[in-house]
Amino acid sequence: MSDSTDAKTLPALPDESWTRVLCVVAHPDDMEYGASAAVATWARRGVNVTYLLLTRGEAGMQRPPEEVGPLRAAEQQRACEAVGVKDLIILDHPDGMLMPTLDLRRDIARVVRQVRPQAVVTANFDFEAYGGLNQADHRAAGLATVDAVRDADNTWVFRDLADDEGLPKWHTQWLLVAGHPDATHAMAVDAAAVGAAVGSLECHQAYLADLPGHPKPAEFIPVILAEGGKAAGVGHAVLFKGYDLGGISGAGGADEV
DSSP states (O other): OOHHHHHHOOOBOOOTTOOEEEEEESSTTGGGTTHHHHHHHHHHHTOEEEEEESSOOTTSSSSOHHHHHHHHHHHHHHHHHHHTOOEEEEOOOOTTOOOOOHHHHHHHHHHHHHHOOSEEEEEOOOSEETTEEOOHHHHHHHHHHHHHHHHTTOTTSSHHHHHTTOOOOOOOOEEEEETOSSOOEEEEOOHHHHHHHHHHHHTOHHHHHTSTTOOOHHHHHHHHHHHHHHHHTSSOEEEEEEEEOOSSOOSSOGGGO
16 A cells, blocks of 8 residues: 555544444434444444434325334334344434424433443534535534533533433543544444445335435445545445544533533
């Protein structure tokens, strides 16, 4: 490998000591576009991975929402099983109308304090993403997650979580954004994890069938992960834009990070 290639190789994610990871996304299937390969790798290593979905994805199909919500929740449960996720939490915020409100931030901060993760993963929430304009819920979910991670580490924000629910503040060391074009870290994944990632998206069978022209997961998930591998100097990898929030929580919390 040439020196110029070495200079471009992304560093490995420093996740060796992690025991708990929380993934926060807007909809069922949002974790399944490559990031679930990292989840499968963590789970196989013994890391406890929790999925927090902010909506049930009930507005994502051409069927009545009261039918779609339970259907998509069931598909997400099967997708979780495909990558070894045992803890799935789905909130009831409205699909298609998600807003980064204080209520949403509180709901996310609550789960951060419950799970006490070393890392929180969310999906790309840039205005432009995935080859076009990013979906509104994705943008709201990512922004609320960033703020909630810091809220969870602040004694004076959402005091009711500690006073009424017995959830003291928690400092998350790493915030990871999957699917970001300016990745800073890579996580190598093997063929088994690639296969699990493909399988996890295939679990969203009814949802994918409702999307005309959507490629089969086996046709593009390995390609995404192989491209990540090129950036990491390995066969396959999941890429993240990582924010190291530091290892020590301040007295006031996130506003001191």
